[in-house]
Amino acid sequence: MASLHNFNSASTHTNLGIKNSLEVEPNSIMPRHRDVHAVTIESGLNNDGDAGISLTWEDLWVTVPDGKGSSRPIIQGLTGYARPGQLLAIMGPSGCGKSTLLDALAGRLGANTRQAGDILINGHKQKLAYGTSAYVTQDDTLLTTLTVREAVYYSAQLQLPNSMSKSEKKERADMTIREMGLQDSENTRIGGWGAKGLSGGQKRRVSICIEILTRPKLLFLDEPTSGLDSAASYYVMSRIARLDQRQGRTIIASIHQPSSEVFELFHNLCLLSSGRTVYFGPTSAANEFFTSNGFPCPTLQNPSDHFLKTINKDFDEDIEEGSTGKKSTEEVISILVKSYKSSDGYQQVQRQVSEICKREGRTLEKSRSHASFLTQCLVLTKRSFVNMYRDLGYYWLRLAIYVALALGLGTIYYDIGFSYSSIQARGAMLAFVASFLTFMTIGGFPSFVEDMKVFERERLNGHYGPSAFVIGNTLSSLPYSFLISLIPGAIAYYLTGLQKGCEHFIYFAAMLFTCMMLVESLMMIVASIVPNFLMGIITGAGIQGLMILGGGFFRLPNDLPKPFWRYPLFYIAFHRYAYQGMFKNEYEGLRFASNQVGGHETINGEDVLRNMWEVDMDYSKWVDLAILLSMVVLYRLMFLVIIKTVENVKPAIRALMSAKPKQAAQIMMNPSDSPIHT
Numbered sequence: 001m002a003s004l005h006n007f008n009s010a011s012t013h014t015n016l017g018i019k020n021s022l023e024v025e026p027n028s029i030m031p032r033h034r035d036v037h038a039v040t041i042e043s044g045l046n047n048d049g050d051a052g053i054s055l056t057w058e059d060l061w062v063t064v065p066d067g068k069g070s071s072r073p074i075i076q077g078l079t080g081y082a083r084p085g086q087l088l089a090i091m092g093p094s095g096c097g098k099s100t101l102l103d104a105l106a107g108r109l110g111a112n113t114r115q116a117g118d119i120l121i122n123g124h125k126q127k128l129a130y131g132t133s134a135y136v137t138q139d140d141t142l143l144t145t146l147t148v149r150e151a152v153y154y155s156a157q158l159q160l161p162n163s164m165s166k167s168e169k170k171e172r173a174d175m176t177i178r179e180m181g182l183q184d185s186e187n188t189r190i191g192g193w194g195a196k197g198l199s200g201g202q203k204r205r206v207s208i209c210i211e212i213l214t215r216p217k218l219l220f221l222d223e224p225t226s227g228l229d230s231a232a233s234y235y236v237m238s239r240i241a242r243l244d245q246r247q248g249r250t251i252i253a254s255i256h257q258p259s260s261e262v263f264e265l266f267h268n269l270c271l272l273s274s275g276r277t278v279y280f281g282p283t284s285a286a287n288e289f290f291t292s293n294g295f296p297c298p299t300l301q302n303p304s305d306h307f308l309k310t311i312n313k314d315f316d317e318d319i320e321e322g323s324t325g326k327k328s329t330e331e332v333i334s335i336l337v338k339s340y341k342s343s344d345g346y347q348q349v350q351r352q353v354s355e356i357c358k359r360e361g362r363t364l365e366k367s368r369s370h371a372s373f374l375t376q377c378l379v380l381t382k383r384s385f386v387n388m389y390r391d392l393g394y395y396w397l398r399l400a401i402y403v404a405l406a407l408g409l410g411t412i413y414y415d416i417g418f419s420y421s422s423i424q425a426r427g428a429m430l431a432f433v434a435s436f437l438t439f440m441t442i443g444g445f446p447s448f449v450e451d452m453k454v455f456e457r458e459r460l461n462g463h464y465g466p467s468a469f470v471i472g473n474t475l476s477s478l479p480y481s482f483l484i485s486l487i488p489g490a491i492a493y494y495l496t497g498l499q500k501g502c503e504h505f506i507y508f509a510a511m512l513f514t515c516m517m518l519v520e521s522l523m524m525i526v527a528s529i530v531p532n533f534l535m536g537i538i539t540g541a542g543i544q545g546l547m548i549l550g551g552g553f554f555r556l557p558n559d560l561p562k563p564f565w566r567y568p569l570f571y572i573a574f575h576r577y578a579y580q581g582m583f584k585n586e587y588e589g590l591r592f593a594s595n596q597v598g599g600h601e602t603i604n605g606e607d608v609l610r611n612m613w614e615v616d617m618d619y620s621k622w623v624d625l626a627i628l629l630s631m632v633v634l635y636r637l638m639f640l641v642i643i644k645t646v647e648n649v650k651p652a653i654r655a656l657m658s659a660k661p662k663q664a665a666q667i668m669m670n671p672s673d674s675p676i677h678t
Ligand SMILES: Nc1ncnc2c1ncn2[C@@H]1O[C@H](COP(=O)(O)OP(=O)(O)OP(=O)(O)O)[C@@H](O)[C@H]1O
Pocket: 064, 074, 092, 093, 094, 095, 096, 097, 098, 099, 100, 101, 110, 112, 113
């Protein structure tokens, strides 16, 4: 019955444009799918030239270090293909290597992994990361402050070409939102930490929406239906399946628990266990494969459930095999893996792979995104501005704390006057502003890290480049930094009674503003190097701590130890220029009472600067400000360079490391020796 059911589903695929004539040979462990290749070309979806992307992988291995000096294989010699107009399902128990296979195919393996074997796009070796394909990963990295509609709209404007009008882009976004069944929640904020918004399944659908907006030629989906109920899973998958049928897209999706309806949407199935292929071929023939090996799907059971139950050894239970008794799951897997390797189906897959490679076609274009750079900068600025406005932790909380600190400073140094003791007090007050108030800019780092995660996802999927991100982030942050330096700055400045005159206050606020921008730029660099926000905050705080110490206030410039502190730190630390600029702004032109008892002498502000604070008086305070502004530009350029270097160096390192692991051949001879099995 079960096999009949599946042969019927083969005919469903025929209706979709893929004739899949299958016949079971008496002695074959697998049904033979005759001339699938020829027929799919007939279907018109697979002109490897213009129509789409064929992806093949041959003898693909992925290993990771096992911490004992050798490596552990996660993917073991997989061979397979994905063709235009077809939906390939990767299935298997949790931890069997589905995500790793998708990552390998999409060129996104982690830094500690090694890859061996060929992955070809239309017969060409080609790097896939950065804009050549779309990948919906398992975790939904979204801007939590945006509504569904906003998230999809902004994404449409970023990705869709300028040749499309604004209304066409909106229409595409609306249509995609409806396709994913999100129309009722389109005005709900996505939500995240601290603010509940969408459910997990709805977030999943937003992630899919964003990636299918441009109808990419090659789409990877890692568990697109996780968090969805069975009806929603079916609708989501059928909409995705429609993409591949209509437009000859190549779609590869890992999936956990497809209902029988969802399962039938897939054309091919890659069933994995511990990184090995248990079955690769038409979904419609999988049941027959299990039956012919003595593991028939019980009547009324969903075939995909049966497959997964049969090969899941995490909760090892003996499995009933036909009439011959019980076998351990490990034995069952071994039988299936061997049976697949010696089957006609495996030969067919190999033939298909070499056919596709021989035919060759176009390579994948580097970037699918055609919105102009200017449009991207404008959209990113707007999106980032809205995000900063709605995220309390980005600037608003900081503004409140700054106001409190400014009131603190204003009351502690209230009406500072021009006495001898005010010389020291002024210096301390200004140093506090230039070091601690700017240091606190670090408070926005967690929010920036969230932005970075979204940027990384969008960058990998080719929505826009790092330059547009830096420009968008810089422009959107300007008004907030301006506000934060102006309001608390004014409170502290006027309560303390620092030097009168508009120019002096403007310089003070401009210095505070520039230092904040500088710390933000520094933290951008930290974020591009350090993997998580806790480590980032510690690193950023450490760097700033050193700069404050070496800035020439806590230890005067001439007293700084020469190695490291004076050369080079004193010249690199932005605090030096901040202290000196602020001091010049305040002391120049003022006179202070002398400490001589009964004397009427006064001390000149310039003398205080020269002799007390050891300030370099050879250049004006505006030069200090200009140096800091150039540092802001330099730091942001450094961030760009780091991002671009990492993008270029990573694939080179990966290629270097992609030598076939030594133990691969040995494990291939005897899979049970694989550490995965121990
Ligand atoms: N970079 C890595 N370093 C070390 N181990 C890794 C790495 N990537 C994957 N693994 C291991 O490889 C195995 C397969 O992981 P993978 O995420 O591919 O499984 P999966 O089939 O997608 O699982 P799930 O369905 O639960 O998401 C796991 O045991 C995982 O711990």
